[in-house]
Amino acid sequence: MGKLTATGIAKLKEPGRYWDGEGLGLIVGKGGSKSWIVRVQKDGRRRDIGLGSASKVPLKLARERAAEVRQQIEIGIDPVAERAKAAGIPTFSAAVKTVHAENAPSWKNAKHAAQWLNTLETYAVPAFGNRSVADVDAAAVRDCLAAIWLEKPETARRLRQRINAVIDWAVAKGYRTSGLALPVIDKALPRQRAKPKHHAALPYAELPVFTRKLRESESMGRLALEAVILTAARSGEVRMMTWGELDLDAATWTVPAERMKAGREHVVPLSPQAVALFERMKAHRREYTDLVFPGQKRGKPLSDMTLTKALRDMGLNVTAHGFRSTFRDWVAEQTNWPSDLAEAALAHVVSDKTVAAYQRGTMLEKRRELMAAWANYCEGARCGNVAQ
Incomplete structure (x- = not known):
């Protein structure tokens, strides 16, 4: 026998939750609204599932619906997901695939x-993928994030953003009335300790000796590594470089926007040493691909591991990407070139609006002088403070 009665329910005015028994509860809102929920638990997870408004669902029917929900949960059926299917509302898992597409x-x-897609399917879909996208709440998202929040902080932050993108899509589609309460979720998660990871870099003072050693023998990995150093570009941009992007007469390399981290086209002025390197690369050109640095597999670019192997074979525990830091440190400590010029050479996005406005031009000729000085330094020239 339940604790609630039809007469007693009609008299309830005080906001709160009133329990009938076996998980069935009545929620009285501040404005006097009344609605039914059933609290269920399976595999250590507790959920409150709505059963409708008390003005439309009488006590007897609420008890029947609560019993039906408990039975479905017990045999492994998600009643909310089943209800959502009937209403045409997708599950979170289906919504993920749609948003991705x-x-x-x-x-x-x-x-x-x-x-x-992989981030969501690895962490979010197993946690609440079978729920209606309308039923994914802050508690479910918080628990999903908490599982990796400290162990994999960067992955967790990306997961948070991607879950929120799916929920925002659901709001825009009319599948739910509001988004996630992100501030509430954030406050309920433990504080992450920032652990910046820097790419291991070669000190610039060791670069001239390294360059001579690098050129002692010639391989595709060593040639690509030299191109990374002379252009101060990301290794991926160099490995995917095509002959169509190079203009050796104008001494420029134009990297298309789709290959740039910032999503903007980047023109790299080539030093005489860089031009000479690409002239040497013509001997390695292959008929079946336009890639400057083709890999061992037909039509595929050189792998990043090939560059890493070249470094390991030389006894160095640094990364190809780290040479960008080497370049940046050299500019800051050994020259009087302005920092914004170095940032432009590295194709970094500048957040300061004033500096960003100054950088709207490519500063190509100034960067050409800088890259020529850098190439000379790589070969052992005593540059000292390079004049602007």
């Missing part, structure tokens, strides 16, 4: 698109 054309590369 809609946004994939706007992402700059297939790798990012795959990572976006």
Whole structure:
């Protein structure tokens, strides 16, 4: 026998939750509204599932619906997901696939698109993928994030953003009335300790000796590594370089926007040493690909591990990407070139609006002088403070 009665329910005015028994509860809102919920627990997880308004669902029917929900939960059926299917509302898992498909054309590369989907399918879908996208609440998202919040902080932050993107899509589609309460979720998660990871870099003072050693023998990995150093570019940009992007007469390399981290086209002025390197690369050109640095597999670019192996074979525990830091440190400590010029050479996005406005031009000729001085330094020239 339940604790609530039809007469007693009609008299309830005080906001709160009133329990009938076996998980069935009545919620009285501040404005006097009344609605039914049933509290269920399975595999250590507790959920409150709505059963409708008390003005439309009488006590007897609420008890019947509560019993039906408990039975479904017990045999492994998610009643909310079943209800959502009937109403045409997708599950979170289905919503993830739809959002991914809609946004994939706007992402700059297939790798990012795959990572976006993989993050959600690895962590969020197992946690609440079978729930209606309308039923995913702050508690479910918080518990999902908490599982990796401290162990994998960067992955957790990306997961948070991607879950929220799916929920925002659901709001825009009319599948739910509001988004996630992110401030509430954030406050309920433990504080992450920032652990910045820097790419291991070669000190610039050791670079001239390293350059001579690098040129002692010639391989595709060593040639690509030299190109990374002379252009101060990211290794991925160099490995994916095509002959069509190079203009050796004008001594420029134009990297298309879709291959740049900032999503903007970047023109790299080439030093005489860089031009000479690419002239040497013509001997390695292959008929079946336009890639400057082709890999061992037909039509595929050189792998990043090939550059890493070249460094390890030379007895160095640094990364190809770290040479960008080497370049940046050299500019800051050994020259009087302005820092914004170095940032432009590295294709970094500048947040300060004033500096960003100054950088709207490519500063190509100034950067050409800087890259020539850098190439000379790599070969052992005593530059001292380079004049602007």
